[in-house]
Amino acid sequence: MSLSIIESCVNCWACEPLCPSKAILEARPHFMIDPRKCTECDGDYADTQCASICPIEGAILDGFGEAVNPPGSLTGISPQKMAEAMAEIQAR
């Protein structure tokens, strides 16, 4: 199994030095995880390191394609609240 990074990644470099398997590649348009190297930190850390420092909700997916950090889990802004704020801004 392997984690993956998707396009919402902001290329902030936070994950890259933490990976115990050196599976994270600086790539464009966004960083990538080499699925052949990723171990999901099994045997090294209790928590997957990249997903534990990533500041962007939804940018890292687990082996099942689910967001490790779902919307609202890091910022404390619930998806509903964010949608309301966005609607309010659009309506200006």
Add this chain to the structure above:
Amino acid sequence: MIELNILGQDENAHTGGGCSSGSCGSTGDQMSHLPEEIRQKVFNHPCYSEEAHHHFARMHVAVAPACNIQCHYCNRKYDCANESRPGVVSELLTPDQAVKKVMAVAAEIPQMTVLGIAGPGDPLANPERTFETFRQLTEKAPDIKLCVSTNGLSLPAVVDELCKHNIDHVTITINCVDPEVGARIYPWVFWNNRRIKGKKGAKILIEQQQKGLEMLVERGVLVKVNSVMIPGVNDEHLKEVSRVVKDKGAFLHNVMPLIAEAEHGTFYGVMGQRGPTSDELMALQDECAGDMNMMRHCRQCRADAVGLLGEDRGEEFTMDKVEMMDIDYEAAMVKRKAVHEAIEAELEKQHKGPNEALVTLGGMQQRETRPVLMAVASSGGGVVNQHFGHAKEFLIYEASPTDVRFVSHRKVDLYCTGGDTCGDAETKLEKIIRTLEGCEVVLCSKIGFEPWGMLEDAGIQPNGEHAMEPIEEAVAAVYLEMADSGQLTGELPENNQQQLIA
């Protein structure tokens, strides 16, 4: 005869005799309370000296993208060229690129004395990139002061590495000393290979910040503490923070206003957390400043800012332009030395003899006149030299029978540079007038007919008669005119009452 003392221009504090603290309110500049060794370190640092910032420039390089905590006033997704906000940059540099850029800027803008690394993430969460940049600059450009700004989480771990470089200032952003408060500011920190949320995370951050502060002070490194004022969250608490950090040896405490708008997508922005009003900010700054009233000119620069405070010449030094420049740093250092000496001589001249630092108000009997706030449009150099319509910020001075004092700056338009998407001109003017609330006069080099009328209607007198004059002298002259015409003895104009009572 009364004399107006100009704070920040009278460096001869020792002649003040007996008055060792700012509380006496008569003489002494913002730095006079500092031990000589600290004064020597900061006198030409634009961020620490109100006076130096008119003459010396600074730059930041964005080499540190990663962060190890989340703050509710930050959104790591944001990167917009129109933004002017700490933690926001457009161009991330490698250490080699950063060094090249710094040397190019230092050669082109010889007034540049200080290089800071402030982000866009946390410099110490990117130790390799940050320290590689410092290591090369310490070696190649020894005439540049280095400084770093951090949230403090990784500080204790790298203090000794920091001390190896040419760094004599560190800024720690400390918003709280109580984990209860911290949990409302920091949703998580990354510590010992885990993401730790809530109060527990905030407690770790606070412990590391305090430990880092103590370790730096022990090693003789100057520490400035920045705090973001968040009304209803830490505004009252910051007085306690101020006491604690000063006790531990921080040499100054800079309280900055929260910047939060929904369109930034930050927690505070989306949740509608307001920032402080100018009055609230000034009141708290007064309370926290004590003897450390040195940061009123702080501009909350972007992490890639270049130039004098309040200006950004970053566009002239994008990496593609820097790569084209052929820099002879040896020659540049000679030129820089000459420029620095000339500025220092000029500053020295301004300070010579207390009489030159005083504005004498001839022909005026000492009388009880009330203080007046005035806004000044200036693009730098310490003179009134900006068109009202071009001002992106105003410097606020308080004139009273005893002195003319710089109290703060107010930004007109924090985020938007105008244009079609930003509403019509009238709204913008109304916004400026709101920004100037509490001021009775606005000094500028020129002003259009329409804003003139609107300002007058709002009880703010526009004044273009002092163009190109030194700010303090211009403010003093206007104050004297107001006093002479009897404007300062009666009741306050209605829209200004609250300001001065508060």
